[in-house]
Amino acid sequence: MSSWDTDEPLRLPQQITLNYRFAGGHHASKFFRALRGEQKILATKCPNGHVLLPPRPVCGLCNLPTNDNWVEVGPGASLAGYTVVYVPFIDPMTGVKRPVPYGFGLVRFDGCDTNVYHLIDETDPAKLRIGLPVEPVWKDESERTGSFADIRWFKPVEGAE
Amino acid sequence: MSRAVAGVAVGQTHHASRRTDVSMPEMIREAIDRCLDSRGLRIKDVDAFVLGNMEMFEGINYVEQWMSDALGLAGKQVWKLNNGGTVGASTAITAYNLIASGYHDRVLCVGFEKQSEGSTQSAITTVGDPIWERAVMAGAIGNFAAMTSVYVNESGATAEQAAKVAVKARRNACNNEYAHLKLPNITVQEVLDSDMLAYPVRKLDMCPSSDGAAAVLFAAEDDAKKLSPRPAWVHAAVVAHDQQYMGDSPKRLAEMRSLIEARTKAYKIAGITDPVKELDVAEVYEPASYAELAMYECLAFCPKGGGGAHIDAGVSEMDGELPVNPSGGVLSTNPVGATALIRVAEATLQTMNEATGHQVPNVRRALATGYGGNAWTDLMILGTERL
Numbered sequence: 001m002s003s004w005d006t007d008e009p010l011r012l013p014q015q016i017t018l019n020y021r022f023a024g025g026h027h028a029s030k031f032f033r034a035l036r037g038e039q040k041i042l043a044t045k046c047p048n049g050h051v052l053l054p055p056r057p058v059c060g061l062c063n064l065p066t067n068d069n070w071v072e073v074g075p076g077a078s079l080a081g082y083t084v085v086y087v088p089f090i091d092p093m094t095g096v097k098r099p100v101p102y103g104f105g106l107v108r109f110d111g112c113d114t115n116v117y118h119l120i121d122e123t124d125p126a127k128l129r130i131g132l133p134v135e136p137v138w139k140d141e142s143e144r145t146g147s148f149a150d151i152r153w154f155k156p157v158e159g160a161e
Numbered sequence: 162m163s164r165a166v167a168g169v170a171v172g173q174t175h176h177a178s179r180r181t182d183v184s185m186p187e188m189i190r191e192a193i194d195r196c197l198d199s200r201g202l203r204i205k206d207v208d209a210f211v212l213g214n215m216e217m218f219e220g221i222n223y224v225e226q227w228m229s230d231a232l233g234l235a236g237k238q239v240w241k242l243n244n245g246g247t248v249g250a251s252t253a254i255t256a257y258n259l260i261a262s263g264y265h266d267r268v269l270c271v272g273f274e275k276q277s278e279g280s281t282q283s284a285i286t287t288v289g290d291p292i293w294e295r296a297v298m299a300g301a302i303g304n305f306a307a308m309t310s311v312y313v314n315e316s317g318a319t320a321e322q323a324a325k326v327a328v329k330a331r332r333n334a335c336n337n338e339y340a341h342l343k344l345p346n347i348t349v350q351e352v353l354d355s356d357m358l359a360y361p362v363r364k365l366d367m368c369p370s371s372d373g374a375a376a377v378l379f380a381a382e383d384d385a386k387k388l389s390p391r392p393a394w395v396h397a398a399v400v401a402h403d404q405q406y407m408g409d410s411p412k413r414l415a416e417m418r419s420l421i422e423a424r425t426k427a428y429k430i431a432g433i434t435d436p437v438k439e440l441d442v443a444e445v446y447e448p449a450s451y452a453e454l455a456m457y458e459c460l461a462f463c464p465k466g467g468g469g470a471h472i473d474a475g476v477s478e479m480d481g482e483l484p485v486n487p488s489g490g491v492l493s494t495n496p497v498g499a500t501a502l503i504r505v506a507e508a509t510l511q512t513m514n515e516a517t518g519h520q521v522p523n524v525r526r527a528l529a530t531g532y533g534g535n536a537w538t539d540l541m542i543l544g545t546e547r548l
Contacts, residue, residue: 009181009182009183011181014220054293054406060409080408081310083299083303083310083359085302086359087300087358089282089298089303092286092289098299102299104299104306106413114409116406117297117299119297119299130311
């Protein structure tokens with residue numbers, strides 16, 4: 001029985017699809033070309049030495065321009081925070097719910113001063129800890145599109161305690 | 162020289178997971194009517210409006226236009242704010258600035274959200290930077306859980322201590338007519354046995370998703386005294402943001418930079434050196450149980466690492482030295498665009514001695530916070546003394 005057949009207040013469904021195309025600009029273009037083509041992680045460095053990922057034109061700590069000063073960080077990294085997610089969440093890139101459970105965490109590339117979120121290839125929280133060494137697992141070249149998802153996930157470095 | 166400003170009237174809806182009985186304009190009228198009726202006022206008595214919500218949750222741009230008649234703003238000025246969890250408190254701080262500066266005399270703040278009408282979790286993807294963050298997001302819960310691991314690692318807080326916060330909130334909510342999630346018999350064990358959403362955060366550790374609205378009227382100087390027998394004077398109103406990306410703040414919740422910055426400034430403005438003794442009640446924006454423990458530390462209610470011991474000692478319980486969230490807090494009621502305004506509304510009610518059912522005795526100073534965006538903070542201190 002729909003609400004039309006009762007005295008209940010009506011609920012009126014709508015679906016909205018919106019399409020966007022984002023300009024990456026100088027920093028993202030340089031970063032994603034290196035990521036997709038050479039599997040290199042490039043960060044920007046401010047005059048006071050803060051190494052920033054995502055790369056950006058101005059350091060938020062010093063309010064100083066980074067002046068196109070790039071440094072390579074990683075690919076070695078460690079966990080700065082972690083979780084294992086059990087509730088489905090719609091993958092913003094596909095519109096499809098990501099299968100659960102999956103590991104998720106804050107990753108600190110070696111030589112970098114900031115963290116980035118990414119997926120972790122481990123679903124047992126007892127095997128995760130802050131400081132755990134992890135390394136990127138890359139998608140095949142044909143699958144890489146120029147996005148952080150070109151790294152499929154990070155996996156704990158074998159033998160790491 | 163700025164003018165003294167006070168919260169003088171409060172109204173809110175009955176919050177619920179689905180308010181399908183009312184449209185959005187009908188829902189905000191409930192809060193506005195309760196607010197103005199409490200002082201025998203009508204909408205014509207208000208000079209200007211500040212409206213807050215998260216547009217993408219309902220899928221309406223120009224939300225202020227669609228709420229225009231319900232607000233009664235034709236011919237008057239409205240500011241629309243849209244800054245996430247903090248937005249409700251930002252409406253209050255905007256009103257404070259508009260009145261303190263002499264630009265307006267009476268400003269009505271309205272915050273609302275109808276989470277049941279849209280897809281909050283999908284809309285939350287639009288808060289991530291499209292180029293850098295969206296590809297690997299895991300929603301609000303995944304983000305919180307990862308932050309929580311940092312806090313747990315730093316403080317040693319336990320799941321039991323977090324569960325005590327979850328229990329306190331849902332029991333306090335039973336004394337608040339308007340709260341959404343009221344669980345009079347909830348136990349710590351029940352929280353620990355609830356479904357794991359994202360390790361270590363369980364279902365009962367997390368805030369609900371609510372429909373609801375809140376309204377608070379602010380006024381100046383002698384007008385405020387005429388409108389309320391015991392106005393809630395604004396002693397401090399501080400906003401602090403953080404850097405651009407979610408991974409920029411090294412310790413996230415565990416050392417929440419914007420909250421530490423805001424409380425340091427606000428305590429200085431209000432002359433507070435010992436917050437547990439000098440504040441009488443706090444309404445903090447705790448989206449998850451663990452977050453409240455971290456916020457005790459960042460608000461200097463206890464030493465760093467002492468959040469768990471603080472709840473164990475009962476300091477933040479209704480009969481403790483500094484009760485936190487007598488209303489039931491965000492863990493009981495979360496219509497996002499209204500949530501931080503509800504914190505300010507509850508602090509106003511407590512200061513005015515009008516928090517029916519959950520009034521803390523002899524409140525002279527109350528603190529309210531908003532949390533949102535990329536770990537931003539809005540913080541207000543209200544008091545009975547006109548400064």
